[in-house]
Amino acid sequence: MDWFKRSKPSLQAQNKKxxxxxxxxxxxxxxxxxxxxxxxxxxxxxxxCDYHFRIGSxxxxxxxxxxxxxxxFNANIKSAxxxxxxxxxxxxxxxxxxxxxxxxxxxxxxxxxxxxxxxxVFALMDFRFMGGSMGSVVGEKISRAIQKATKxxxxxxxLSSSGGARMHEGVLSLMQLAKTSARLxxxxxxxxxxxxxxxxxxxxxxTASYAMLGDIQIAEPGALIGFAxxxxxxxxxxxxxxAGFQRSEFLLDHGFLDMxxxxxxxxxxxxxxxxxxxxxx
Amino acid sequence: MAEKKSKFVLEFEKPIIDxxxxxxxxxxxxxxxxxxxxxxxxxxxxxxxxxxxxxFQNLSRWERVQLARHPERPYTLDYINRMCSYFDELHGDRLxxxxxxxxxxxxxxxxxxxxxxxxxxxxxTKDKLRRNFGMPNPEGxxxxxxxxxxxxxxxxxxxxxxDTPGAYPGIGAEERGQAEAIARNLYEMAQLPVPIIxxxxxxxxxxxxxxxxxxxxxxxxxxxxxSVISPEGCAAILWRDASKAPEAAEQMKVTAQDLVDLAIVxxxxxxxVGGAHADPDKTAEILKEVILRHLSELVKIPPxxxxxxxxxxxxxxxxxxxx
Ligand SMILES: [Zn+2]
Numbered sequence: 309m310d311w312f313k314r315s316k317p318s319l320q321a322q323n324k325k326x327x328x329x330x331x332x333x334x335x336x337x338x339x340x341x342x343x344x345x346x347x348x349x350x351x352x353x354x355x356x357c358d359y360h361f362r363i364g365s366x367x368x369x370x371x372x373x374x375x376x377x378x379x380x381f382n383a384n385i386k387s388a389x390x391x392x393x394x395x396x397x398x399x400x401x402x403x404x405x406x407x408x409x410x411x412x413x414x415x416x417x418x419x420x421x422x423x424x425x426x427x428x429v430f431a432l433m434d435f436r437f438m439g440g441s442m443g444s445v446v447g448e449k450i451s452r453a454i455q456k457a458t459k460x461x462x463x464x465x466x467l468s469s470s471g472g473a474r475m476h477e478g479v480l481s482l483m484q485l486a487k488t489s490a491r492l493x494x495x496x497x498x499x500x501x502x503x504x505x506x507x508x509x510x511x512x513x514x515t516a517s518y519a520m521l522g523d524i525q526i527a528e529p530g531a532l533i534g535f536a537x538x539x540x541x542x543x544x545x546x547x548x549x550x551a552g553f554q555r556s557e558f559l560l561d562h563g564f565l566d567m568x569x570x571x572x573x574x575x576x577x578x579x580x581x582x583x584x585x586x587x588x589x
Numbered sequence: 590m591a592e593k594k595s596k597f598v599l600e601f602e603k604p605i606i607d608x609x610x611x612x613x614x615x616x617x618x619x620x621x622x623x624x625x626x627x628x629x630x631x632x633x634x635x636x637x638x639x640x641x642x643x644x645f646q647n648l649s650r651w652e653r654v655q656l657a658r659h660p661e662r663p664y665t666l667d668y669i670n671r672m673c674s675y676f677d678e679l680h681g682d683r684l685x686x687x688x689x690x691x692x693x694x695x696x697x698x699x700x701x702x703x704x705x706x707x708x709x710x711x712x713x714t715k716d717k718l719r720r721n722f723g724m725p726n727p728e729g730x731x732x733x734x735x736x737x738x739x740x741x742x743x744x745x746x747x748x749x750x751x752d753t754p755g756a757y758p759g760i761g762a763e764e765r766g767q768a769e770a771i772a773r774n775l776y777e778m779a780q781l782p783v784p785i786i787x788x789x790x791x792x793x794x795x796x797x798x799x800x801x802x803x804x805x806x807x808x809x810x811x812x813x814x815x816s817v818i819s820p821e822g823c824a825a826i827l828w829r830d831a832s833k834a835p836e837a838a839e840q841m842k843v844t845a846q847d848l849v850d851l852a853i854v855x856x857x858x859x860x861x862v863g864g865a866h867a868d869p870d871k872t873a874e875i876l877k878e879v880i881l882r883h884l885s886e887l888v889k890i891p892p893x894x895x896x897x898x899x900x901x902x903x904x905x906x907x908x909x910x911x912x
Contacts, residue, residue, distance in 0.1 A: 382911075390851065390908035391842050395827040444907030451904060473795075473817045475827060478841040479853055482795060482817040483906040486803045489772060490779035490900040513817070515768035516796040521776055535768035535796070536758030544758050554763055564766050 335359055351571050360528050360571055362508055365417040365432040368467055372430070372575050373421030380419035381456070382449050387414065390444065391478050399476040402438075410436055414445035415470065418453040420462070424579035426586070429457035433469045433514070440470035442514055443477040447484025450518065454491040461498045463582050467505040468519040471537075472512020485517035492521055501585040503578060506533050506556070506565070524581055525565045526574075527556040533564075597660050601644060601652050608637040645862050648812075651835035653844050654820060656812040657791045658754075661866040663873065664723075665692050665707030665750045668790065671873035672880075673698055676705070679739075682731035685765060690721045690757070691729030691801075693736035698748070699881045701888075704740040706733045706801050707750030707790075723792075724757040730770035730800045737774070737781055746784040746884055749801040754819060756797030771800035778803035779903070780896055784887035786880055788858070789813040789845070790865075805899050806883045807853060809845035810876070811860040815853075816843040853906060856883075 333342050337359035347354075351371050352361035363371075369378050386407070393399040407413055415437040420429055431453040433440045450466065457464040473481040495502060504522025506515075508531035515535055527533060534554035542549055552558050559565045569577050598606050612633050619626040648656070656662070669676050675697035681687040692709045695702070708725060711717035733749075740747045756767055778785060778801075785804030793802070793815030809815060816823075823841055824833035848854035858879050861868040887895065 384912045386910050386912075388908040388910045391840065393840050395840065444909045447907050448909050475818055475823050475841065477817075477908070478843065478851075479816045479848060480851060480907050482799055483853060483903065485772075485796060485799055486775050486779065487903040487906055489775035490803070490903045493776060493780040494900065513796055516771040516800075517775060518772070520766075520769040520772040534763050535756065535771070536763065541758045541760065541763070545760065549760065553760070562764050562766065564769055 336361065353571050358529065358570070360508065360530060362435060362469070364436050365412075365434040365467075368432050369417075369419075369421065369430075371571065372423055372465070372578070373428075374423065374425065377422040378419055379421065380417060382418055382452055383413060385413065385445050385449055387443060387445050387477070389476075390480055391476070393476040393478075395476075402476075406438055410434075412437070414449070415440045415442065415474075416446045416449050418449045420456075423465075423575060423582065426463065426579065426582045428463045428465055428582070429453050429460075431464075431466045433467060435469040435471075435509070438474065440468075440514070441472060441474035441481075442470060442484050443474035443481045444484065446474075447481075447487050450484075450488050451491045454488065454495050457500065457502075458491075458495045458498055461500055463500045463585070464495060464502045465505060465578065466502070466518050466522075467507060468510040468514050469507045470510060470512070470514035470519075472514055482513065485513050488518045489521060492518060499585075501581060503581060505574070505578075507531050509533070511535070511537055520564070523585075524567075526567055526569050526577070527559065527565050528571055528574075529556055529568050531556045533559050599652070599655050599659070601648070605637060605641050605644060608633060608640060612637065641862055645864070649835070650814075650838040650842070650844050650847070651820065653812045654792075654814045654834075654838050656864045657814045659864060659866050660712075662791055663865050663869040664712070665709045665752060665790065667869055668750060668873050668876060669694070669696065669705060669707075671870060672696075672877040673705070679736060680732075682728045682735055684731055685728045688721075688726050688729030688732055689719050690723055690725040690753075691732050693732050695745075696748075698877065698884075701746065701881065701884055703746045703748050703884070704736050705748050705750065706736050708753040708797075708801070710752060710791075721757055723753045724755055725753065725797065725800070726757050726759070726762045727765040727767050727770035730756075730767075730774050733801050734770075734774055734777060737777055740783050741781055744783060746786070746888060747781070747804070748880055748884075749785065749787045749804065751787060751789045751793050751798045751802050751815075752791035753794055753797045754792050755794040756800060768796075771796045774800045775803055779900055782892035782896060784884060784890070784895060785899075786883050786887070788876065788880070789815045789854075790876075792819075794819050803899075803903070805887050805895060805902070806855050807848075808856050808858055808879060808883070809848060809854045810858050810865060810872075811845055812864050813845055814838070814843040815845075815848055816841045851908075 335354040338357035340356040389400040506527040673696040678694040696705045708723045710723035711720035786806045787802045787804040789809040820834035820838040821831045823837040825831040845857040865872040
């Protein structure tokens with residue numbers, strides 16, 4: 309399992325272009341040509357090398373919840389573009405286009421569902437929406453999910469898939485770190501577990517708040533997890549980074565994860581944890 | 590006026606400096622030649638004062654960022670030394686080491702005993718390196734956490750002075766869990782049962798600033814900046830050109846007044862005309878007054894209510910629409 313030795317990014321991009329929505333997909337790690345339906349069935353884990361492709365919140369809902377039990381809440385919260393932010397393009401326009409293209413309103417989906425028959429509150433970040441960046445909407449939706457779990461005394465799962473805070477909302481994005489972390493102090497009094505699930509990538513402000521505050525810290529194999537992005541670190545120190553730096557296995561070695569769990573085992577392993585924490589002695 | 594002549598001149602200060610140099614020349618000439626130039630000198634001095642006031646009232650956001658980074662700007666220890674009648678610095682996180690980029694200590698501020706936490710920048714090259722340019726490593730945030738715990742145990746209010754270009758992005762910092770250290774502080778500060786006052790005295794860059802920046806009052810010096818990323822960082826990513834930093838500062842709205850307008854900052858602490866470095870004594874005096882005023886209000890609030898109000902304060906932050 310050495311997907312940090314992956315081929316050059318430019319090559320990957322090329323491969324993606326060659327096989328967009330065709331019948332076959334090339335593994336980003338080992339180069340294996342995989343039948344798309346086979347990959348879908350395996351929740352986008354390479355049958356040859358076990359590389360975990362990035363998947364969206366919709367796939368995680370299928371993976372983690374019992375069929376037909378998912379109920380989304382707060383789906384209609386949208387960004388208000390508080391800074392009236394413009395770079396080369398207006399943030400409000402970029403946002404509207406992204407919503408139209410992706411079909412949901414921001415970089416996190418929140419809801420309840422049964423996980424092996426246990427009712428759980430979920431917040432599932434989605435990297436496809438502006439790199440999973442955390443702005444006011446992500447902060448507010450996650451806060452409300454935490455509050456719901458607090459009020460109803462339900463286990464909480466926050467799945468992170470995020471490049472960090474959203475620059476287009478400036479300091480308001482930064483404050484979402486404090487806002488969500490503060491809500492977690494209230495949830496802690498319920499006696500229910502908060503399971504933080506880290507997927508590729510989890511960096512920046514997302515890592516420096518709820519993603520690192522789980523009662524149990526679980527990562528998928530090979531996920532990039534860190535505070536500063538590798539490019540920034542490389543630039544700052546002017547050296548190449550060691551192999552495997554900031555990957556799940558590195559974080560486990562350094563004491564910041566409880567476990568690395570294969571995507572196919574996630575649901576059962578989380579069910580075991582919930583059963584443990586909810587058992588009365 | 591006890592104004593200090595600055596060695597370091599920012600672009601927008603040049604017209605003032607030119608005028609001041611002219612005044613100095615006239616004085617020297619008057620002294621040497623015996624010609625009375627008092628009226629002319631006074632006229633020019635008035636003009637310089639007006640020009641200064643005008644320029645400093647109309648600073649762009651980027652100009653304020655430059656003032657926040659002014660090499661003569663007072664740093665955390667400069668304020669502590671001026672504001673506190675007693676200060677004992679406490680070192681080390683009890684886990685890994687002592688981070689000179691983070692100051693923690695016990696202080697007497699007016700008639701209050703408080704715990705002070707703040708990032709520390711260095712003044713000369715050697716000191717800058719030792720202080721890592723005010724960029725803490727995880728042990729800095731964990732040292733701060735230890736100070737927070739002491740404050741809790743001995744029921745002392747906490748004052749944090751924020752001045753950092755960011756948490757350090759290095760290999761060791763990642764190995765020792767920079768993200769976890771910051772996240773832990775956010776969590777613990779949210780529920781600390783003593784009053785916490787945060788003051789952005791200079792630069793407030795991202796999670797590195799927020800890591801000691803959760804509290805009951807968020808105050809900001811007039812010429813500080815505070816945002817989710819530095820203007821250069823934002824420009825490099827969104828504009829793909831770090832030289833667009835002035836534009837990024839405008840767009841991100843990083844000044845103290847901006848943060849009041851965004852309902853983040855509770856009060857802007859005025860600086861003397863010319864910026865905090867023009868008169869550090871006066872600046873520290875004003876800062877001390879404001880901190881003591883807020884502390885006197887906060888110490889009256891029972892801990893449970895204080896924490897509730899703190900969490901709700903952060904709960905309101907952000908802007909969204911809901912159909
Ligand atoms: Zn493969």
